[in-house]
Amino acid sequence: MHLLEYYASDHWLARIDARIKLLVTLIVLIMVLSYQGVSFQLLVAALSLTLIMSMKIPWRLFLLRFSEPLLIVLVVLLLKIFFSGHDPLFSFDILGFQLTAYREGLAEGVAIGSRIMAAISLMAVLVYATPFPELMAALSWLKIPRGFIEILLYAYRYIFVLFEEAMVIYQAQKNRLGYANFRNRLSSFGVLTGSLILKAFEQSQTLSTAMVQRGYDGNMPLFQSRPFRSSEIFLSCLVVTAMGILWRI
Amino acid sequence: MKKVKCGFIIALIGGVALPQDAAAMHIAEGLLPFNWAAFWFAVALPFFAWGLYLLKKRSQEDLSFKPLVGLMAAVVFIISCMPIPVPFAGTCSHPCGTGISGILVGPAVSVVITAAALVIQALFLAHGGLSTLGADIVSMGVMGSFTGFLTFRALRSVRVNMAAAAFMAGLFADWATYFMTSVELAAGIRGEAAFLPLFWKVLIAFIPTQLPIGILEGAMTAGMVMLLYKKRPDLLIKMRVIKDREVAVIGAVLIAFTIFFSGVAPTEASKWTGVDEAVIEKIAKEQGREPKEPLINMEQGDLPLFIFLIAGAVGGFAAGYYWRVLITEKGSPRCRGGAERSPETSAKIRGS
Structure with missing residues (x-):
């Protein structure tokens, strides 16, 4: 349950409007999912992980959060390496059955794995830098x-x-x-x-x-967001444009 | 065929040797490519919209319905985060909890409950993800809730026992969830490969853990429904799981059962012979060993009356003898610990 409670309130990202953070995260997430390759996803994963490190997240929480995705990456990688493709990479015997790893499977597995890591770390940045009520107001x-x-x-x-x-x-x-x-x-x-x-x-x-x-009529009042700052809008436009250029390359 | 056998080995490696996490049914963030993620969102959307419509309608009639749905989402969240060791597979897995929510609040509202639990898990626990939310809603919310609900209602309509119906609902809800997850996963990660072989490999990978966990979820759902039925049948009536008539009929049957066993049964029992007479004495008689009369036969003459008289006399004498201890002070008063009180202290205590 500690995973639910962590919020890096001192980090500079925490001071940015939740709506802007959510919007930028969703746009970059769509870029990550639609990118055909590995480099952009690895770049997003590296940037996100750097941001998470700068938030000084306790190691235990970090490992807890990333343990399940890493396991899924491993299983998907195994499935893809040994059951997808035609061009053999290497083979070995296990319990009397011959397992052959394929080059195309390895490439596909690495692409899926990097996509998962990029998306997971991107979401982690958003969540660690935004309190839950603000995130809900942004969704609204x-x-x-x-x-x-x-x-x-x-x-x-x-x-x-x-x-x-x-x-x-x-x-x-x-x-x-x-x-x-x-x-x-x-x-x-x-x-x-x-x-x-x-x-x-x-x-x-x-x-x-x-x-x-206390006057409840069936609708709960939500957190009131403040007006956007021009610096926040400028920063978000800059990030999205930069990411867009990298995505196109 | 050889590849399928190899798939089974990989499944065993993935499902048994590796320590499975507590949220194996969620498709992780980023696992599905954009087109498949969008497709599953489109599939989930009508069910989600229907659930929201029903939620709005029912919360206008009953202001406590929305908080109830929110709390049910919290319960589903907690249930689907609780790992249960599966001894057959040597791994941990967890129930989905959507079968029970489908039975209690209806399948459409249960889709909303599942979506809420999934959003919180995706944001804070990295179980599932926002991009795979549509796929996870379809597998857990739509398949789980609708299968659970329809199984329960179908079995109840043919008068199947409530616990058995709830068990089957939980079982099929769990298995349907994993079946759908396998479809989504295979379709999403297959790339250029054929769909069916990969689907079978993924399904086989789930079997070592999910076959037993489905049975556990069935047992858990049955336990939950029966606990609610025993403790708060009014809630099941409110949730339209059972009708007043059902409670009245079952209540009447229970009353009739109690009356039968408290009134009629003892008189019937007196006509029946015990096991000593029916078996032991009968066989002994057949072997030529007739039972002898007891030395002191309590059933003969006034012996019991005499014993009761003696017991009454002794009891009355003892009670009369010790009664005076209660109302008269015997010996010198003592402090706690046995030290003798001084006359002054005794006088102070008496207030004289």
């Missing part, structure tokens, strides 16, 4: 339906509450040998998740009562 500015943003805000707020609740129940079950064997584990997990849903029902009733008493 992009005309994402308000109802959906409200659901996101409720979910984000209650993830921590319900997670704590889940941990209390989990510890109580564990202390009573609820996870001693596979059968117990299954039954305890069912009770744990069922209790979470019961809690969610009860909390939603309490929450709506409290909100109605």
Whole structure:
């Protein structure tokens, strides 16, 4: 859950308007996805990772965030190397079967892997430099339906509450040998998740009562964004143009 | 054929030897090329729009519906972040949670719930991504929720037991999610290669973990539905999972069952012979060993009455003897720890 809470508030990127950061990120993301090759993606990944390093993210959080994408890159690379292409690169025997690596597969695998790394690190820059309510306000500015943003805000707020609740129940079950064997584990997990849903029902009733008493009419007020600064607009235009030129090359 | 066998080995390497992460069903950010990412967004959009429309409509009728959907999204987020060890595969995986949300709030609203959980996971945990959000919504939200919901409703309509229906709903919701993920993954990463062979390889890669985790998700969904049914049936009625009539019928059956076993059963039981008489005594008799009369037969004469009389007399005498201990002070008063009190202290305590 610590992954959800990290925000580099001291970094210069944190001072830029969330709408500009979101817009630039989405434009560069589309460039990354539509680029046919590796160099642009590797460049975006390198720039993003440099920015992340400058935000002084704790190493543990960094590794936690990137562990799953790296694993997926590895599996995709293996699948592509050994099952795509015609031009053999090398081959070896494993459990009596001959595995052959192909040159085209390696190229495709590296292209997909670099695309994943670029996209993941780009998103990480956005998230580490923007607090969640500001990000939601930026999504609202992009005309994402308000109802959906409200659901996101409720979910984000209650993830921590319900997670704590889940941990209390989990510890109580564990202390009573609820996870001693596979059968117990299954039954305890069912009770744990069922209790979470019961809690969610009860909390939603309490929450709506409290909100109605404070004038809730079915729509939540969102974070109010300040007007754009000309320097921010200039910087974003510069970044997008530079990236566009690199993408075209 | 040889390649398929090799695919199985790679699947084992990918699925068993490597430590699988807790969010294996999400397609990672950047994995799909732009055209496929846009295609899956287009597929997800009508379901998402339908879900939002229903959400708006139902939240106008009930102001607590939107917070409830938000909290359900938090629950789905937490459920899909909880790793469960799969002993058969030696890996960790996690349930999707979309089967249960499909059953509880309906499949269309469940698509919105899934989308919310996926956005937060994509932004903060790097599970899935914004560019692959459409594909992840289609596999988890659309396939998972609709399969779970339709399975549950279809089985309930043919009077299948609620726990069994929930189990099958969770099972099929999970398997349908992974089936769709395999389609999306194979279509997205195949490049110039043929679709079907790669699809089978990806599907085989999922099998060691997802076959058992589907069964676990089924058991979990059944457990959750039954827990809600036992603790808060009113919520299931509110969510239109069950009807008042169903609760009334099941309640009536339970009452009739209780009355039968508390009233009729004991009288019936008195007519039945016990296992001692029916088996042991019968076989002993067949072997020529007749049971003898007991030395003290409690069922004969006034012996029990006499014993009760003696017990009453002894009990009454003991109670009468010790009653005085409660109402009279015996011996000199002592402080805690056994030290004797002085007369002055005793007088202070009595307040005299």
